[in-house]
Amino acid sequence: MTELVRQHLIDPEICIRCNTCEETCPIDAISHDTRNYVVDFEICNWCNDCISPCPTGAIDNYRNVAKSSPYSLAAQLTWDDLPREVEAGAPSEGELPEEVERLTAIAQSGQGGPTTPPWSAAHPYVNLFTPARPVTATVMGNHRLTADGASADIRHIVLDFGAVAFPVLEGQSIGIIPPGTDAAGRALGMRLYSVASPRNGERPDYNNLALTVKRVLEDHEGKPQKGLCSNYVCDLAKGDKVQVCGPYGTTFLMPNHPGSSILMICTGTGSAPMRAMTERRRRRMALEEGGELMLFFGARSADELPYFGPLTKLPKQLIDVNFAFSRVPGQPKRYVQQLLRQRHEDVMRLLADDNCYIYICGLKGMEAGVEEALRDICRDHGADWQEMLPRLRAQSRYHVETY
């Protein structure tokens, strides 16, 4: 397999040749001629000293390249603009880990059979790193998303991949391998976590991604049991190294064509892919590509809802947000399915719109209720869910991941 690496490049279209970067670089990796400023792949050691002083952002550009053939200085000096990002076929060598296939099958069972990604989804890279040959990521941040008094400890974790290419798309997952061995001395198995940041990084154009991870303290039946991997991840500190494999996921991907809409229904940490997709759209708002975003998000209370603050601050013209809280003292319990019914007209309009793609993510328990609500809404509008579902699937418009 070709080893992909990141190459630091300067965008000649934006660079104003102020010389600040060359002046700043402590190891003389940057030079120029009368035309362009260029970074020497062999010298640059990723200290990033040049990044913040650049007045234009031209310095802040990267391309994934084969390690054996980075862009040479001679080539860079002839550029008028940066080469396009190579959308090479995914080098998905070898088999997916069994555990990933098993978990994916369970997670996607709710959509009623296999499906394909939206026709305008970007091509995903999968399985670039395996449990046997993982990549080491560095923790750049870990903060609690839920209020201090909340029963759930949900965390926002940012991982950085340094100079190693780890391309992900919104809706994909990565595997984390906790350190240590089990009682029998075998390496511990990986756990899958959905990526919560858009494809160009939690911090745009940095080689990083975010995860939304809930500290597991009980099993499915509610008996106390500490989740080994989730506790490991939730306890990570800035600077810690983590073994990562993946990326995984080839169908739960967002549409990219202008005018496409997204209907998102989630609970708890099922919000991770929704956040990624929403953030992708938010960063592209200025392009005015059209399409709507509609979100139904359930949690016990506002305090327990990850990203509650940021979500309420999103512009109304970007996204229609609907919260359902089931444990607010003095108020009746509300679930996402009730909200769906309440907003039946808009939901029906989106179900009927060939350009709207539907994503459901969260606990297994929500699946039945949501599907029932969708069935009811169809009936009220003279449509038949039983007929609609296969059509949605055939059009790659219905995607479920529940756990």
Place this chain on the structure above:
Amino acid sequence: MAIDYSEKIPNNVDLASNKTLQRALEQWQPGFQQWWAEMGPEQSQTSDVYLRTAISVEAKGWAQFDYVKMPDYRWGIFLAPAEEGRKVNFGAHKGEAAWQEVPGEYRSTLRRIIVTQGDTEPASVEQQRHLGHTCPSLYDLRNLFQVNVEEGRHLWAMVYLLHAHFGRDGREEGEALLERRSGDADNPRILTAFNEKTPDWLSFFMFTFITDRDGKFQLAALAESGFDPLSRTCRFMLTEEAHHLFVGESGVARIIQRTCEVMVQHKTDDPVKLRSLGVIDLPTIQKYLNFHFSVTSDLYGAEISSNAASFYTNGLKGRYEETKITDDHSLEGSEYAYMDVVNDQVVSRHAQAVTLLNERLRDDWVSDVQAAIDRWNKVPAKLGVPFQFTLPHKGFNRKIGLFAGHHISPEGKLMSEVEWTHQHKNWMPTEADRLFVHSLMGRVVAPGKFASYIAPPARGINNQPVEFEYVRFN
């Protein structure tokens, strides 16, 4: 060294250890704040602006972004880190240790150099104070304010040098810097270009593109100075100046981009039609370029200058990138070319290089401007619009130096007064051109929206999206 924000005046010069100096600056500070309130950007005092503030002078520390109310901006005194064992690198004192204190014999000369540079900083803030009312976007408004606060900081940098090294004279000069006013009939700013109006955003972008580039070359020449505190101050100022150049260069490029897009869309190059479509026709942009180029060219002073020669020989002000030039750094016996007007002809002549240092710095600046114009020209080329911007001849519209009193066309042809009077309106913005540009200056402040005459930038500030709320009005 980290910048000490606990002090009243943020600094990395250990101000606390020099109580006299600290008190002097603390006394100057209210005057500065008063000046900012009176002459800083209009109606902007309560807005939260997404600004870059230096928290240390090292690469990672000086670009911290956050919302700040401009009157709360932490103006302070930052010098680039000292260079161990730095020497005087040119002139008669070459090889001596760089001076940490002002040599007595150069005291008044250095003071004049610093005051002249310092005077341009508040002047440009004054020139630009009305522009916030007509900003083409929140992104541009933020960039204007960033330029303004940094010009304010550059004033601090120069006043620090005056207070720290020039005693009572320095303190008086510090006061006078707050008293002169751009365009004031009785008490104007020192240099002519800094008394011109900046009436619209095209002028603002041209000013930051061309006139701030003069700032870059002056600062670069002073960064070579044998007077080490001046050198270190200017080196740090240069990193900030780069942002100003970016605002100007990309601002005009975005205006060109928008015009070219509309030209392609409507398949027309008719200025009347283009103007009716709300964009600035390319010939008018060329006229603005001609005007700003010629006015700024005068800032370098007379071609032949004994002052410039003595600045150099005495080790006070070097050439651009002096230490990167491989010669003996004394200029003894070497010559340099310049242009003159002799018998109704523009001719090239040679003279002692040391007397032509103003001209040399101007030439370095011209090449830098030309390189940026080449980048502008890629915009129409890319969109298939057959138009190229060109720099006028160095003698065009000059009021200072050997071309003053002569009339030179943009192509370099010497003309009679009659010809000039007849033609100059084709080369420089007329009142009608200015009125038209002014008519486009509506205020656009919805996040992500841009005025009709300018394209959005390729990317936002500090990796924020273009539609980020760069300024919040309160």
